[in-house]
Amino acid sequence: MRSMLREGFLELDVNGEHRKVVARPADTLLHVLRERLGLTGAKPSCKNGDCGACTVLVDGWPIKSCLMLAVEAEGHLITTVEGLKNTPIQKSFVDNFAFQCGYCTSGFLMNCHALAQIHPQASYATMREWLQSNLCRCTSYEEITQAMENVLLKT
Amino acid sequence: MNTVGIGISIPKKESNDKVTGRAKYNTDHIRPELLHAWMVTSIYAHARIKSIDLAKAYKITGVRAIVTGDSCPILCGPAIEDWSPLARGKVRYFGEPIAVVVGDSEAIAKEAAGLVQVEYEPLPVVNSPAQAFQADSPKVHEDLAIYEIVQAGTIFPQPGTNILQHVKVKKGDLQKGWQESEVVVEASYSLPQANHIAMEPRNARAEIKPDGQVIIDSSTQGPFNIQKFISKYFKLDNSKVTVRAPLVGGGFGGKTTVHVEFIAYLASRAVGGRPVKLVESREQDMTSSPCMLGLQASIKLGAAKDGTLKAGEFTLITDVGAYCDSGSEMARGMAADCSGPYRLDNLHCDAYSVYTNHTFVTAFRSFSRLSSTFALERTMDKLAFALGMDPLELRKKNALRPGDTSPTMVRLNKNNFGNLEACLEKLKTLINWDEGVRVELGNGKVRAKGAACLWKTSSSSPNAHSSAIIIINDDGTLNLSVGAVEIGPGSKTCLAQILAEKLRMDVNKIHVIMEVDTSASPHHWKTVASMTNYMVGNAVLEAARDFIRQLKTIGGIVLKCPAEMLEVGSGRVYLREDPEIFVDIKEIGSGYQYPEGNAIGGQIIGRGNFIMPHLLPMDPSTGRGRLGPAWAVGAQAVEVEFNQRDFSYKIVRAATVMDAGKVLNPKGARGVVMGGMSMGLGYGSREAAKYSTGGQRENPQLRTYHLLRLGENPQYLVEFVETPDINGPYGMRGIAEHGIIGIPAALANALSAAAQADLDCPPLTPQAIWQACKGAGK
C-alpha cells in the first residue's frame, strides 16, 4: 500500500518507453507528464475536465489527464502528442488550418487520432459526440471538423 | 520562378511545432530552480481588509515568501493610476489578488495560500452600471479625486461619484435632425460582462539577476508594454527590464494589459530575485484577471419616411468593473464609432465608464465594439420595422460613402473606409436574403434571418510605432525579426508573405523569429487592434526597400553597372534588361569575394520602421479627432431555426462579407473571421459573467460558463471585397478582430424576427427568449 502523502517511484509506459518517475500520490497524470517527464504537449487549461486541452491516450482511449492520477496510469500504455509520428490527422490539421494559437491542438489531435483508430468510419454524430469534449476558442470548429472528416474513411 | 507571396494560403510557419507538441508556450518552461507562486484572492466583491494573518501559512514547509499589498505601496494603471497589484485597505471585486505565496512547488504555494487568514468587513456593493450611476450608491473609489491621470485630455473622471469617464461626441444640429425626423425609435439595452477564455490561462515568470536586470517571461500580447510599466512603477531604467514572449495560447485582448506580471515580479523580489512562476487557475483567469466590459445603452434614432437617417442620440454606459485599465479608452472608441457605418449628420453621444464591484476589464476582441454595435444594430432593425422597410435596404440606404464624415469629423475616402455597399450587396446573395426574413416551416418552427453591419478603427496611441529587421543567412535565406507576438492568427506568416512578395522570393526561404525579446527584437507597440499586419507590415516593406537598396549597391559593383539598372527577385540581383546576367544574393549577402580572393561588403541587414501618422486626440467637448488610421467595414447575417414551442433554436448559417482591402492569406483570413464569428455567436447565445446579489462571481468555470462546442457551429459563409487601402501593405486592412462585431446583433435580429419579440439583452438563451415573449404577452 502506497503512503497517501509521501513521494514514491512510479513506472509509466509513455510513448513506447518505460519510464521511472518520482511522484506524489496526489499528482495528476498531466502534472507528472509535464513536470517530471518534460512532455509538455498535453496542456493545462481548466484542470477540471471541461476543456480537453490535456487529453492523452490511455490504452488507445482518450482521457483527460488532469482528471487521472498518475498512479492510476501504472500498467497502462500512455500516448501523448509527442508520441504521434506523421499520423494522417497531424497533416490534416495543418492542411485544413485547424488551429490558430495551437493551445487546444494537442488535445484535439489525441481525441481525433483515437477516433480514427477506434471508429475509422465514424458517422458525423459519433464524431460530434467525441469531439464535443474539447474546446477551441480560436477556430470556428469548421476547420477541425474538416480535418477529422478528411482522415475518416468514407462509407 | 517559384515566387510565393501574398494571396496564397500557406500554412502557418509554426505549424509543425503545433501539431507535434513541440511548440513551447510560456507555461511549458519547466526548470528545477523555479519557485512557484499562488495568489490569495478576495471572496468578497467589496470589503475592508481588517487584517491578514500569515502565521499558519508560513508553517508549511517549503514556503519561501508571502507578499501582501503593504509591501508594495504603489498605484498604477495605463490611463489613471487607481490600481494596486495586491489589494491594500480594501478589496473591490471578487477574485481580487490580496497576497501571493511563493513556495517550492505549486502544491505547496497553493496549500499555504489556503491558510492565509484574511479578516474582512463587508461593504455594500455596486452591482450594475445603473446602480453605479445613482447619486446615493456606494463609492468604489473614495480617492478618485487624487488619482494621477496618466494621459491628460483622454479621461474625465468625476470625483465623488463612480463615474470614471465621460466622452462627448457632437456632430451637426440635433434639434434640426429631430425636426426632420418623421419616424423615431428609442430603446435600451443591457449587455453583460464576459470572459476572454484564451485556452492558455494568463501566466508569467519573473526573475531579478544579480546585476539588477529584471527578466519577465509572459504569455502576453504586449511585451514592450510590460517593459514600459514594470520599469515605470518599479523605478527602473527601461533597458533594465527584459520581457520575453514566446508563442501565446490565445489572447483576444485579454493579454494586452499588465497584471500577473506585476505580481510575479513582486514574488521574485521577495525571494531575492529567484525565478518565480505564476500560473493562474482557470477560475482566477476568469475572475482575478481582467474580463470584457458590460454595457448599458440607450439609443434614439430618427429618420425621414424614405429611411434616411436624420438624428441620433446615444447614451453608452460601460461597466468597467473595479479598476480603469483600458475601460476609459474603450468608451472613447465606442463614442467615436457610435453611428455605425451609417451617415448620421446630427448626433450626440455620451459615453461613460463607471466603476462597479465587478472584475475590472481590459481590451476584448474589437475593443468591445461588439457591444455598442449590438445596441445600434438592434435599433436599426426596430427602425426598419417602424418604417416598414427591409432591414438590409435601410442599411444600404444609409451606408457611409467616401466624402461623408465620421462622428468625430474624419473625412472618409476609399482608402480609410472601403466599400460597405459592395459588402451589403454580396451579403444579400450569400445568405439568400430575398427568400424572406421570416419563414414559417410548419410544425411550430420558424426560419429567420437577421443582419448587421460593422465598422471599427483602432484606438492607437498617436505615436504607436513598429520596426523590422531582415538578416541574410549564408545559404541565401532570410531571417525576419519583428516585435509582434504570435497569438494565433498567423501574423508572422503573413509578414513573411509580405516580405516574400516585395522581394519576389519564395516565402519558404524566409524564416520568422517566433519569440519576442524586448532586448533583441525590434519594437512593436502591442499585438492588438488588428493593426499588426498594417503597422509591422509597413515596417517590413520599409526594411525590404532598405535591403534591396543594399543588394543593388553591391550587385552593381559585382555586375559592373549602376544600381539603377538592377532588379531583385528569386534570390538574385539581375540586370533588368537581361535577367540571365545575375548574381545570387547568397554570393553577396555576407560580403562578396572576388575570384582573386579579396572581398568587399559585409552582411546585409535591412531595417525599417513605421509610425502611425495623422492621429489626433479627440476634442473633449465635441469629440472631433482621429483615433486610428482607417476603418474596416463589413456586413454580417445569421440565420436561425427557431422552435416556437420550447423557444430553443439552432443557428443554421452565419455569413460575413468584409472589405479586407487585400486578402494576404485566404485560408488564414477566412479562419480568423470565422473564429471571430464563433466567439460572437457564443456571446450572443450563452456567455455572460454572472454575479450574485453580493457581487460574487457565480460561474467562474468552463463547466458553468459555456462556450460553443464542436457541432454547435453553423455553416459559415465568408467572402471578401477587396478595395485597397493605399496605406496598408499591398492594400490590406486590419480585419483580425472584426468577425465578432456584428454577429451578436445579427443573431438577436434573427431571433427577434423569429420570436416576434424584442430581444435586447444577451445572452439569448431559450429561457431569456421565453421571458421576453412572456413580457410581450406572446
Ligand code: FES
Ligand atoms: S485541462 Fe484537463 S480538461 Fe481542461
Ligand code: FES
Ligand atoms: S487554436 Fe487556439 S484554442 Fe484552439
